[in-house]
Amino acid sequence: MDAIRRKVSTRELAPAEKLPSIRGLARSMQLSPSTVAEAYDRLVAEGLIHSRPGSGFYVAGSLPLALSEVEPRSNRAVDPFWVSRQSLDGGADMLRPGCGWLPADWMANPAIRRAMRRLTRSHDALLSDYGPVRGSLALRGLLARQFAAEGIEAGPDQILLTASGTQAIDLVCRLLLQPGDTVLLDDPCYFNFQALMRAHRVKIVGVAMTPTGPDPSAFAQAVKEHRPRLYVTNSAIHNPTGASLSPQTAHRILSLAADHEVTIVEDDIFADFEPEPSPRLAVLDGLSRVVRIGSFSKTLSASIRCGYIAARADWIEGLIDLQIATNFGGPSPVAAEIVHGALADGSYRKHLAGLRSRLARRRREVARSLEELGIRPFLEPRGGFYLWCRLPDGRDAGSLARFAMADGIVLAPGNVFSLGETAPDRMRFNVAQMADPRIGSWLRQALES
Amino acid sequence: MDAIRRKVSTRELAPAEKLPSIRGLARSMQLSPSTVAEAYDRLVAEGLIHSRPGSGFYVAGSLPLALSEVEPRSNRAVDPFWVSRQSLDGGADMLRPGCGWLPADWMANPAIRRAMRRLTRSHDALLSDYGPVRGSLALRGLLARQFAAEGIEAGPDQILLTASGTQAIDLVCRLLLQPGDTVLLDDPCYFNFQALMRAHRVKIVGVAMTPTGPDPSAFAQAVKEHRPRLYVTNSAIHNPTGASLSPQTAHRILSLAADHEVTIVEDDIFADFEPEPSPRLAVLDGLSRVVRIGSFSKTLSASIRCGYIAARADWIEGLIDLQIATNFGGPSPVAAEIVHGALADGSYRKHLAGLRSRLARRRREVARSLEELGIRPFLEPRGGFYLWCRLPDGRDAGSLARFAMADGIVLAPGNVFSLGETAPDRMRFNVAQMADPRIGSWLRQALES
Numbered sequence: 098m099d100a101i102r103r104k105v106s107t108r109e110l111a112p113a114e115k116l117p118s119i120r121g122l123a124r125s126m127q128l129s130p131s132t133v134a135e136a137y138d139r140l141v142a143e144g145l146i147h148s149r150p151g152s153g154f155y156v157a158g159s160l161p162l163a164l165s166e167v168e169p170r171s172n173r174a175v176d177p178f179w180v181s182r183q184s185l186d187g188g189a190d191m192l193r194p195g196c197g198w199l200p201a202d203w204m205a206n207p208a209i210r211r212a213m214r215r216l217t218r219s220h221d222a223l224l225s226d227y228g229p230v231r232g233s234l235a236l237r238g239l240l241a242r243q244f245a246a247e248g249i250e251a252g253p254d255q256i257l258l259t260a261s262g263t264q265a266i267d268l269v270c271r272l273l274l275q276p277g278d279t280v281l282l283d284d285p286c287y288f289n290f291q292a293l294m295r296a297h298r299v300k301i302v303g304v305a306m307t308p309t310g311p312d313p314s315a316f317a318q319a320v321k322e323h324r325p326r327l328y329v330t331n332s333a334i335h336n337p338t339g340a341s342l343s344p345q346t347a348h349r350i351l352s353l354a355a356d357h358e359v360t361i362v363e364d365d366i367f368a369d370f371e372p373e374p375s376p377r378l379a380v381l382d383g384l385s386r387v388v389r390i391g392s393f394s395k396t397l398s399a400s401i402r403c404g405y406i407a408a409r410a411d412w413i414e415g416l417i418d419l420q421i422a423t424n425f426g427g428p429s430p431v432a433a434e435i436v437h438g439a440l441a442d443g444s445y446r447k448h449l450a451g452l453r454s455r456l457a458r459r460r461r462e463v464a465r466s467l468e469e470l471g472i473r474p475f476l477e478p479r480g481g482f483y484l485w486c487r488l489p490d491g492r493d494a495g496s497l498a499r500f501a502m503a504d505g506i507v508l509a510p511g512n513v514f515s516l517g518e519t520a521p522d523r524m525r526f527n528v529a530q531m532a533d534p535r536i537g538s539w540l541r542q543a544l545e546s
Numbered sequence: 547m548d549a550i551r552r553k554v555s556t557r558e559l560a561p562a563e564k565l566p567s568i569r570g571l572a573r574s575m576q577l578s579p580s581t582v583a584e585a586y587d588r589l590v591a592e593g594l595i596h597s598r599p600g601s602g603f604y605v606a607g608s609l610p611l612a613l614s615e616v617e618p619r620s621n622r623a624v625d626p627f628w629v630s631r632q633s634l635d636g637g638a639d640m641l642r643p644g645c646g647w648l649p650a651d652w653m654a655n656p657a658i659r660r661a662m663r664r665l666t667r668s669h670d671a672l673l674s675d676y677g678p679v680r681g682s683l684a685l686r687g688l689l690a691r692q693f694a695a696e697g698i699e700a701g702p703d704q705i706l707l708t709a710s711g712t713q714a715i716d717l718v719c720r721l722l723l724q725p726g727d728t729v730l731l732d733d734p735c736y737f738n739f740q741a742l743m744r745a746h747r748v749k750i751v752g753v754a755m756t757p758t759g760p761d762p763s764a765f766a767q768a769v770k771e772h773r774p775r776l777y778v779t780n781s782a783i784h785n786p787t788g789a790s791l792s793p794q795t796a797h798r799i800l801s802l803a804a805d806h807e808v809t810i811v812e813d814d815i816f817a818d819f820e821p822e823p824s825p826r827l828a829v830l831d832g833l834s835r836v837v838r839i840g841s842f843s844k845t846l847s848a849s850i851r852c853g854y855i856a857a858r859a860d861w862i863e864g865l866i867d868l869q870i871a872t873n874f875g876g877p878s879p880v881a882a883e884i885v886h887g888a889l890a891d892g893s894y895r896k897h898l899a900g901l902r903s904r905l906a907r908r909r910r911e912v913a914r915s916l917e918e919l920g921i922r923p924f925l926e927p928r929g930g931f932y933l934w935c936r937l938p939d940g941r942d943a944g945s946l947a948r949f950a951m952a953d954g955i956v957l958a959p960g961n962v963f964s965l966g967e968t969a970p971d972r973m974r975f976n977v978a979q980m981a982d983p984r985i986g987s988w989l990r991q992a993l994e995s
Contacts, residue, residue, distance in 0.1 A: 204673070289870065
């Protein structure tokens with residue numbers, strides 16, 4: 098350890114330089130490989146070096162000129178950021194059955210490429226100006242027509258494009274919440290809703306999920322007891338459970354929200370995965386107390402970032418000012434143009450139909466192979482790529498996820514989704530990210546040990 | 547009015563349909579044109595129709611299927627959003643001597659197009675995945691090398707890409723501010739700093755600007771009296787004054803900030819317009835209590851949105867979590883790749899050199915023609931496109947701007963920049979947006995009347 102420390106401090110070992118292999122160094126220093134391995138582990142803990150699974154050990158340190166990438170830390174807390182940080186920052190060879198998106202080669206890449214090529218020939222203003230405050234009129238018009246087909250009468254002026262679906266919810270929170278307010282979330286819910294609410298310094302109250310949406314009597318009690326300002330949910334193909342609202346639950350929740358003056362943010366991000374639309378609060382309500390949020394990250398591209406808010410006209414005005422104040426305008430006009438080009442591309446409907454049937458097949462296959470390991474899905478979702486499962490024998494999903502991370506596998510343990518940490522034996526699996534046979538054999542081994 | 551109301555409600559006049567001209571309707575209904583004009587004005591106030599300056603009147607209303615665009619309102623308050631809303635949303639024929647960007651044909655469009663064309667041939671993951679949490683390593687590496695050349699030792703890990711320069715400051719505020727904290731701003735300063743601070747519910751205190759930066763004794767008094775947590779400024783080519791920090795002021799401000807534990811956000815957005823770098827707080831300080839912010843919107847493209855934060859490593863970790871919570875990751879990887887491609891393009895340096903000399907010429911020409919109208923610049927800036935001027939005879943810039951808006955011209959009146967509203971007779975002009983002779987003649991007429 099001292100030898101390596103000295104070499105790093107004298108820059109004999111440069112930042113980002115690869116260290117000798119454990120076996121090689123053991124041979125040359127006449128030590129046992131386990132001694133070297135232990136020394137390396139300590140240096141990793143000290144932050145002097147870091148390891149890249151499957152590649153070896155590298156010098157860390159302050160690297161003004163080198164191109165180094167920070168590796169995800171397998172020792173970080175299993176908190177609401179756990180899955181995001183680990184799955185976003187893992188190397189290309191990381192396996193990601195816990196992540197929240199489709200593999201790159203499942204996405205609408207040809208349509209994206211065509212839209213980008215068209216864009217390279219467009220006029221200068223589109224490539225270099227900020228663009229209108231609500232974002233591309235063409236894209237908003239397309240959304241407004243889709244909404245009209247569902248029965249929502251909202252003009253393009255009631256739609257505000259944003260830099261992402263998350264930023265869309267963030268803006269609504271900025272408009273409607275004060276620090277100290279209370280917000281209802283489903284328990285379990287998308288982990289980032291918790292992270293976002295904490296950033297807004299609000300109190301969070303959880304409502305238990307059922308296979309047909311939030312439990313109406315729990316919801317009734319929560320709105321009475323806590324007087325929340327906002328309720329944030331996915332009505333269709335709920336993350337992580339895969340539940341979709343029943344008509345009765347939808348009506349009940351909306352009536353309770355009206356009685357207690359709760360505004361609802363309905364995050365419709367998985368809408369395009371549904372074979373046919375299930376009940377939506379925004380449709381029942383007509384955008385009076387429901388705000389619809391969405392994005393194109395799950396079916397089109399997560400790299401070309403664009404989300405939207407559909408809401409009451411007077412709220413849109415306030416949201417525009419807030420978006421200018423905090424981001425100076427909305428999404429990149431170039432991004433909105435690519436999204437519009439790809440959505441309007443003749444191939445997009447076929448792409449969606451293909452995704453849906455491919456995912457239906459994968460959900461069945463993965464459910465079957467998980468069952469063989471004693472891992473049981475909570476329900477059979479109508480669409481999408483998640484299976485919310487119970488591990489056998491009360492196994493702790495958190496420690497399983499930590500072990501998996503050390504082996505280069507990102508899992509999504511139940512409690513990162515649960516406000517009350519009531520899901521220690523649950524795990525969310527992404528069926529589209531489980532083709533690699535190493536995932537199944539890792540799970541089998543881990544559950545047997 | 548009743549006739550029009552009926553036609554709109556029966557959809558005989560469709561949403562977004564153009565109404566007959568005032569003169570035409572007056573003739574056909576045998577009324578005086580002023581009667582028709584008054585009726586139209588009332589219908590505009592009711593929100594049933596709207597006017598497009600120079601084009602006519604159109605049916606408004608809830609337009610689920612029509613493609614309508616809301617026009618900027620010339621009657622909105624002259625507040626910190628005034629310039630942004632009016633200049634972003636005006637039609638293509640609006641003249642914008644008050645806006646904050648270069649005309650589209652001044653920008654690096656060929657480099658952008660080349661970078662986009664290369665991108666259409668890149669691998670699927672770049673086009674469809676979220677990308678690493680800090681954003682493109684290539685772009686961060688390029689920035690780190692630029693910073694190293696200035697004398698700032700910051701590795702790519704100390705740089706976080708963001709969706710925009712404004713969002714960069716917003717994230718820093720989220721990390722470091724609590725509601726009720728105090729923030730120092732220059733008076734005058736970029737109007738959106740005020741809007742952003744209001745969104746964070748903090749107290750704002752202004753420090754008077756001099757031609758060499760903030761007034762050090764006013765700064766000393768403000769930090770003593772108000773104990774601010776943050777000071778946000780442009781050190782080089784300050785917006786709107788065009789001032790650049792002198793070495794003495796830089797040293798003085800940084801020492802005062804250290805004595806009173808004030809963190810400084812240095813927004814370096816105009817850096818590339820400088821012929822040679824002027825003193826920077828981030829360089830003197832070495833990113834200990836100074837956070838550097840920047841973007842590529844002013845010299846490269848405002849449509850391809852990307853900003854950055856360079857800061858202490860421990861703050862970057864917190865900022866990453868906040869960016870995930872509020873935007874799920876940073877800028878579009880596609881946007882960062884286009885920016886990197888264009889910056890690394892051989893033509894970019896030449897583009898900058900061309901911009902600088904073109905702007906130097908325009909600053910001289912515009913200053914001369916403004917002088918002829920009695921409009922006097924506060925100082926001769928080292929670079930950039932702003933001239934901060936005093937109007938003759940104590941003319942009120944706010945009412946001038948309101949009149950101009952009615953004639954399709956966006957001006958930037960002094961008080962939208964001034965916390966204390968101490969700049970009623972100041973106006974910021976964008977020399978690159980003043981080529982149209984109608985601007986000069988409008989100003990001449992308005993000042994003579």
